[in-house]
Amino acid sequence: MARPVKKAPEQWKQEILNAAKQLFLSKGYEETSVSDIMNLAGGAKGMFYRFFQSKEELMHALGNQMFFENNPFEAVRKREDLNGLEKIRTLLTLNQTDEKRNTINQQAVAILRDPHILSSAIAENRRVLTPLWLELMEEGIRDGSVQTEYARELAELLPLVNFWMLPSIFPATEEELLHKYHFVMEVLSHMGLPLYNEDSISFTEKLITDMTGKGGNAP
Numbered sequence: 001m002a003r004p005v006k007k008a009p010e011q012w013k014q015e016i017l018n019a020a021k022q023l024f025l026s027k028g029y030e031e032t033s034v035s036d037i038m039n040l041a042g043g044a045k046g047m048f049y050r051f052f053q054s055k056e057e058l059m060h061a062l063g064n065q066m067f068f069e070n071n072p073f074e075a076v077r078k079r080e081d082l083n084g085l086e087k088i089r090t091l092l093t094l095n096q097t098d099e100k101r102n103t104i105n106q107q108a109v110a111i112l113r114d115p116h117i118l119s120s121a122i123a124e125n126r127r128v129l130t131p132l133w134l135e136l137m138e139e140g141i142r143d144g145s146v147q148t149e150y151a152r153e154l155a156e157l158l159p160l161v162n163f164w165m166l167p168s169i170f171p172a173t174e175e176e177l178l179h180k181y182h183f184v185m186e187v188l189s190h191m192g193l194p195l196y197n198e199d200s201i202s203f204t205e206k207l208i209t210d211m212t213g214k215g216g217n218a219p
Contacts, residue, residue: 013051015041017062025100029059029107056111060121063108066101073132084140089195091136096204106210109168118169125159133158137193148192177208 007015019040023032034055038045052058072094076087096102112118134155140146148154161184163169167177181204185196 020058059108059111060117070098083143083145084136085145088136113168129159130155
């Protein structure tokens with residue numbers, strides 16, 4: 001019998017993440033078991049628990065990995081043809097059109113009911129996203145496209161808005177979520193950050209419909 005191929009821990013971890021991504025996209029998170037993931041990754045079930053305490057923790061790690069693999073902030077950072085506000089609007093469009101990550105994010109809505117995962121997600125968003133938002137906000141202030149006295153406050157607020165919009169955390173119907181979204185756009189515009197555009201609205205409305213249609217409005 002051939003000996004199993006030895007792999008470095010980081011290689012195993014990445015292969016588990018790759019297998020989970022493939023299965024979540026094809027079968028769905030709820031329909032995929034840890035055994036399914038390890039069968040595809042080619043390892044024993046015990047190997048999974050060397051890196052992740054649960055399937056929920058793996059999902060959280062996968063979402064982070066997919067963000068950094070296709071980081072919209074990096075995509076717009078060096079665009080000299082755009083001012084600060086245009087960069088912000090462009091990164092939102094790029095973020096919305098990442099279909100695979102949006103699929104994973106929709107499936108991950110339910111796991112944020114776990115207070116430990118929610119706390120970790122909020123802390124990571126604050127650590128990673130707030131500085132990136134602040135950088136673009138300050139660029140917009142310098143070039144005049146963003147007119148606000150609250151750049152730091154907005155940079156801290158924007159990552160939190162995502163959690164406020166999740167019906168797994170703040171239960172809401174599709175109609176209520178759409179109303180909340182329009183409220184956010186109006187508040188941001190009043191604070192000097194006008195993000196409203198028809199393409200963004202249409203996509204967000206579809207995303208909200210998909211999310212609530214998958215049971216995301218359950219308390």
